[in-house]
Amino acid sequence: MRLKTYTAKTMKAAMARVREELGPDAVIINIDQGKRVGGVRITAAYEGTLRKRPAPRTPKPEPSPAATGGRKAKPRPPQAFDMADLTAVMSHQGIPYDMAMRLQTAATSVEADSLADALSVALETCFTFEPLTAHRDRPLMLVGPPGAGKTVSAAKIAAEAVMNGEDVRIITTDIIKSTGLEQLEKFAHLMNQRVETAASPRELKAVLRTARAGKGKPDLVIIDTCGINPYAVEELEEFAHFVREANAEPVLVLPAGLDPMESADIAEIFASMGARRMIATRLDTARRFAGILTAAQAGRLSLAGLGRSPYVAQQLESATPLLLARILAALPRAKTRIHARKRAAQ
Numbered sequence: 001m002r003l004k005t006y007t008a009k010t011m012k013a014a015m016a017r018v019r020e021e022l023g024p025d026a027v028i029i030n031i032d033q034g035k036r037v038g039g040v041r042i043t044a045a046y047e048g049t050l051r052k053r054p055a056p057r058t059p060k061p062e063p064s065p066a067a068t069g070g071r072k073a074k075p076r077p078p079q080a081f082d083m084a085d086l087t088a089v090m091s092h093q094g095i096p097y098d099m100a101m102r103l104q105t106a107a108t109s110v111e112a113d114s115l116a117d118a119l120s121v122a123l124e125t126c127f128t129f130e131p132l133t134a135h136r137d138r139p140l141m142l143v144g145p146p147g148a149g150k151t152v153s154a155a156k157i158a159a160e161a162v163m164n165g166e167d168v169r170i171i172t173t174d175i176i177k178s179t180g181l182e183q184l185e186k187f188a189h190l191m192n193q194r195v196e197t198a199a200s201p202r203e204l205k206a207v208l209r210t211a212r213a214g215k216g217k218p219d220l221v222i223i224d225t226c227g228i229n230p231y232a233v234e235e236l237e238e239f240a241h242f243v244r245e246a247n248a249e250p251v252l253v254l255p256a257g258l259d260p261m262e263s264a265d266i267a268e269i270f271a272s273m274g275a276r277r278m279i280a281t282r283l284d285t286a287r288r289f290a291g292i293l294t295a296a297q298a299g300r301l302s303l304a305g306l307g308r309s310p311y312v313a314q315q316l317e318s319a320t321p322l323l324l325a326r327i328l329a330a331l332p333r334a335k336t337r338i339h340a341r342k343r344a345a346q
Helices: 011-022 083-093 097-107 115-126 150-163 178-190 201-209 233-246 260-272 290-299 321-329 334-345
Strands: 002-008 027-034 039-046 140-143 168-172 195-197 220-224 249-255 277-281 302-306
Touching: 002 011, 011 027, 011 039, 011 083, 027 083, 083 097, 083 115, 083 321, 097 115, 097 290, 115 321, 140 150, 140 233, 150 168, 150 178, 150 220, 150 277, 168 178, 168 201, 178 195, 195 201, 201 233, 249 260, 249 290, 260 290, 277 290, 290 302, 302 321
Parallel strands: 140 220, 140 249, 168 195, 168 220, 249 277, 277 302
Antiparallel strands: 002 039, 027 039
């Protein structure tokens, strides 16, 4: 397989050059935009020799009524967006080839008014979405690797529930790292709540069985946990004890921007431990979100929430196909990156 680079002033012109020499089945490896590359630069892969001019295409004859059982073949839905834009999104996000092909097939199978609408349909076809407000019959235990944003997510979920008039119970097993407990207690104090602690699975079971003075069964129980190394068997075994003793639903919290394959491995491990839903955090500090999709696919996880701010006042957003599609389709502007570099140099 060989690589060839094409440069043009616009995405449409660059893609036209790719199709002219390599045909419609060319594999797009990378897309760069901005003044430093002279507009748009596309790197594509091909096998064999280049063709100087596109081979003339003979239009396929319309199938006869007899061949289609008397029915006319359905025409392909017209698209209101340029296919080059869809290709650019897949390339920029670093979405693996097989997944990109499935999304592209689904996105082009319907008539859509915009790229985001087409991607929304594709995401709804290929993934499942389930908000955190559903299935609260068990405690929600936020789990994931260290630094994923579990404590902030727990505070955000609790804050939204309190604002909705719900009775919330907040428990943490993360008492080894004092800063984590202090952070959660500070958040809870602002909501007129208190944080209960449990250092072991047995203590957690006892805390959950203990009724709070003057209060009945809470509407929502949130359990924050310490970071778990998904590749350490001892930590996974202890995590399994916590889940079993609490009879809780583990919800994976995973930051955006991780390597897609690494995200897939982590999600698959936590899914084997009982996770069925996932919260993607730190979307505000990342520009490529393929890891969210590969994690959801590998672990067969439903996307539940999206975190785009480190501040508790800005709540987790319910993950929906349209919201995620708009995030994926919003490629960073070249001018924004250039201005950021200039400000950093000053």
